[in-house]
Amino acid sequence: MARVQGASKPRGRINVMDDGLIAEVVAQVLKDFASGAGVPAACSTGAAPAAGEGIFDNMDDAVEAAVVAQRDYLLCTMADRRRFVEGIREVILQQDNLERISRLSVDETGMGFYEHKLIKNRLAAEKTPGTEDLVTEALSGDAGLTLVEFSPFGVIGAITPTTNPTETIICNSIGMLAAGNSVVFSPHPRATEVSLLTVRLINRKLACLGAPANLVVTVSKPSIDNTNVLMAHPKIRMLVATGGPAIVKAVMSTGKKAIGAGAGNPPVVVDETADIGKAACDIVNGCSFDNNLPCIAEKEIVAVAGIADRLIAEMKKNGAYELTDQAVIRKLEKLVLTDKGGPQTSCVGKSAKWLLGQIGITAPDCAKVILMELPKEHPFVQEELMMPILPLVRVADVDEAIAVAIEVEHGNRHTAIMHSTNVCKLTKMAKLIQTTIFVKNGPSYAGIGAGGEGYATFTIAGPTGEGLTSARTFARRRKCVMVEALDVR
Numbered sequence: 001m002a003r004v005q006g007a008s009k010p011r012g013r014i015n016v017m018d019d020g021l022i023a024e025v026v027a028q029v030l031k032d033f034a035s036g037a038g039v040p041a042a043c044s045t046g047a048a049p050a051a052g053e054g055i056f057d058n059m060d061d062a063v064e065a066a067v068v069a070q071r072d073y074l075l076c077t078m079a080d081r082r083r084f085v086e087g088i089r090e091v092i093l094q095q096d097n098l099e100r101i102s103r104l105s106v107d108e109t110g111m112g113f114y115e116h117k118l119i120k121n122r123l124a125a126e127k128t129p130g131t132e133d134l135v136t137e138a139l140s141g142d143a144g145l146t147l148v149e150f151s152p153f154g155v156i157g158a159i160t161p162t163t164n165p166t167e168t169i170i171c172n173s174i175g176m177l178a179a180g181n182s183v184v185f186s187p188h189p190r191a192t193e194v195s196l197l198t199v200r201l202i203n204r205k206l207a208c209l210g211a212p213a214n215l216v217v218t219v220s221k222p223s224i225d226n227t228n229v230l231m232a233h234p235k236i237r238m239l240v241a242t243g244g245p246a247i248v249k250a251v252m253s254t255g256k257k258a259i260g261a262g263a264g265n266p267p268v269v270v271d272e273t274a275d276i277g278k279a280a281c282d283i284v285n286g287c288s289f290d291n292n293l294p295c296i297a298e299k300e301i302v303a304v305a306g307i308a309d310r311l312i313a314e315m316k317k318n319g320a321y322e323l324t325d326q327a328v329i330r331k332l333e334k335l336v337l338t339d340k341g342g343p344q345t346s347c348v349g350k351s352a353k354w355l356l357g358q359i360g361i362t363a364p365d366c367a368k369v370i371l372m373e374l375p376k377e378h379p380f381v382q383e384e385l386m387m388p389i390l391p392l393v394r395v396a397d398v399d400e401a402i403a404v405a406i407e408v409e410h411g412n413r414h415t416a417i418m419h420s421t422n423v424c425k426l427t428k429m430a431k432l433i434q435t436t437i438f439v440k441n442g443p444s445y446a447g448i449g450a451g452g453e454g455y456a457t458f459t460i461a462g463p464t465g466e467g468l469t470s471a472r473t474f475a476r477r478r479k480c481v482m483v484e485a486l487d488v489r
């Protein structure tokens with residue numbers, strides 16, 4: 001802070017300025033703010049925005065532009081940051097934009113369900129935390145006052161998936177910009193158009209609000225090569241990967257600060273104390289949400305024998321199409337599994353009706369999930385299919401159900417669901433499975449704020465331990481220490 005002339009500061013005493021001097025300083029500061037002096041041109045509301053769309057032909061140029069943007073952004077005020085974050089929410093929530101990105105997401109990737117994309121994009125825009133997430137810690141005492149504050153990392157490289165392409169860009173942009181960073185996105189090549197459109201919409205809005213140009217950038221032709229350039233770039237301070245095991249491992253091997261939001265295989269346990277009708281309805285709704293694309297969606301049921309038949313009957317009333325013929329189940333295996341036993345990309349995110357149609361079954365429109373009873377070793381149980389195929393594993397009791405759920409979750413620490421009214425068993429499962437999200441007596445999507453309390457995130461970092469990411473995850477904790485003063489207790 002500039003020293004005010006004539007105001008000497010005796011040791012051990014609080015410095016007191018006279019009223020006239022205070023008025024003079026305040027008047028000057030207000031004048032500077034009104035004229036825009038002292039802040040970058042782009043942050044003063046009157047300045048003409050540098051209208052870029054944030055899309056570059058090569059990754060190096062994208063990173064360099066984001067570096068300049070972030071330097072300017074450091075000089076913007078917290079009020080500016082709040083305006084920019086609100087701007088991102090507004091532009092996405094504009095009905096025509098919401099519909100456009102949701103429609104294009106389904107059309108381009110060939111995955112998911114339009115009405116549910118609308119819900120997911122709205123959720124990302126409305127419920128991702130902004131600057132309010134950066135709560136300052138204050139420690140005061142005889143030695144003075146210390147503030148611990150969340151400061152930006154710098155330029156973040158964010159790698160985004162094909163399953164939630166726009167939701168991840170919206171959610172990451174809000175959190176990363178709220179924390180004072182700029183971000184370079186490397187989208188999945190199969191979601192190029194919709195990712196570029198989302199980046200473009202965000203940039204146009206930020207430009208109108210007078211933000212530094214290129215706070216959110218990407219490349220015109222996303223590719224694995226471009227992702228590799230991004231990961232190796234010396235000016236990228238932090239990498240955030242939202243995707244499968246390969247990309248999580250890749251970012252963790254770079255030697256940089258890396259956040260890995262990886263695969264899940266969420267089990268849902270149902271015991272004899274559950275409200276079976278509600279559990280059945282919640283499970284069908286959660287599993288069929290966006291055709292099972294969300295990494296948090298129910299992927300397999302582990303049910304105790306005493307209620308398994310009743311649960312199956314109730315699920316059928318709620319849109320489950322049951323397969324009992326082993327030959328038909330084998331046909332489905334051939335359709336949806338690769339030779340290595342993993343999910344066939346062409347079937348990921350397709351509807352139950354479409355999948356059944358491919359094996360010669362004409363299902364009614366109300367068929368939302370394909371249900372069948374299988375042993376726990378079956379690939380439908382073990383693999384993360386991301387299709388509305390729901391195997392049920394029958395077990396003797398709730399303790400066995402919890403053990404099987406832990407086994408098939410594979411230590412991903414991602415998401416698990418349990419329907420039970422036995423608080424001891426709910427507690428046991430939550431403690432032992434250690435997933436980032438644990439939903440009790442609701443559909444999985446309650447865990448990201450849809451019908452459940454709490455904020456939304458589309459980057460759930462199990463492997464690297466940040467868990468539910470938000471603005472503060474993309475920041476560094478820094479200390480500002482004022483010695484011997486400002487403790488006023």
Ligand code: NAD
Nearest residue numbers: 160161162187188227243244247261262263264295459460
């Ligand atoms: P994916 O791993 O195929 O792709 C994700 C991103 O990583 C894409 O941008 C892709 O181009 C890139 N990529 C993948 N392998 C790479 C490599 N070897 N080198 C460089 N770049 C690479 O995943 P996907 O099919 O797009 O998404 C589905 C997966 O993501 C599922 O496993 C799902 O559980 C997971 N996911 C996790 C979360 C979470 O928050 N934990 C959220 C969404 C999706």
